[in-house]
């Protein structure tokens with residue numbers, strides 16, 4: 001019997017902030033590889049999510065949202081997102097279909113240009129009257145680069161399996177580029193830092209200073225399977241420290257507890273998490289720190 005050839009390909013996941021890109025990548029992978037929050041600009045770096053469907057390895061490239069950047073961190077995020085399509089076999093444009101105006105998605109399409117073939121993915125249809133979908137599709141008609149349109153809910157999973165199947169059959173013949181059991185390219189230390197940042201965003205919401213990042217400083221594995229992780233929450237100004245600490249350190253305690261549980265759930269063994277706050281003035285303008293935080297690629 002002939003051996004079925006292996007296939008492997010890259011799928012870039014692009015779109016405006018908060019469209020549901022990371023939720024979709026996690027749904028494809030079946031595990032949390034990329035953090036999710038109701039706040040815009042949650043994803044700050046390119047993150048790969050991997051899955052295997054029979055003989056095909058699909059490599060999803062989660063990206064920061066595309067918008068009009070002002071600050072240097074924002075500029076590097078948008079650049080990362082736009083560059084993700086280079087070498088991609090398919091480009092998905094994720095759209096929050098509840099938007100009143102689709103101008104920010106149109107702007108992404110214009111930035112990608114007419115030569116970039118794009119698959120339009122209308123997301124969050126669980127929140128939408130089905131009768132509105134046709135009108136939304138009409139609005140995207142002026143963009144000839146859209147080859148196909150899908151309607152999904154990344155949250156409930158509706159339409160996700162169909163889209164995955166559609167992509168699977170279209171991947172090129174190629175050896176697999178990552179080991180079979182790997183789910184992401186994010187090293188564990190960075191992943192753990194992201195899990196803590198997710199709790200910061202979820203628990204502090206608009207109070208969280210934009211200029212906050214998390215760094216895993218030490219990671220110790222013990223023979224009994226448990227792990228000790230020490231992380232710094234890095235702030236740009238010492239005046240911001242109190243927001244994270246909370247009264248008598250209650251806030252940072254609650255954040256640490258939730259992050260620890262989330263890490264344990266995914267790592268499958270006990271975690272001892274130690275969080276502390278560190279101040280590094282104006283780190284966002286320092287490329288060396290941006291690189292260390294994984295935001296700027298070296």
Ligand SMILES: Nc1nc2c(ncn2[C@@H]2O[C@H](COP(=O)(O)OP(=O)(O)OP(=O)(O)O)[C@@H](O)[C@H]2O)c(=O)[nH]1
Pocket residue numbers: 015016017018019020021022023024035036037038039040041042043044063064065066123124125126127152153154155156
């Ligand atoms: N109801 C509903 N909510 C969704 C769906 N997909 C995503 N969300 C929610 O939308 C919010 C943003 O989701 P993310 O996956 O973080 O969006 P993103 O596009 O990665 O955002 P950035 O990383 O900030 O660009 C979260 O609160 C998600 O739970 C969906 O299909 N339906």
Ligand SMILES: [Mg+2]
Pocket residue numbers: 021022023034035036042043063064
């Ligand atoms: Mg995201």
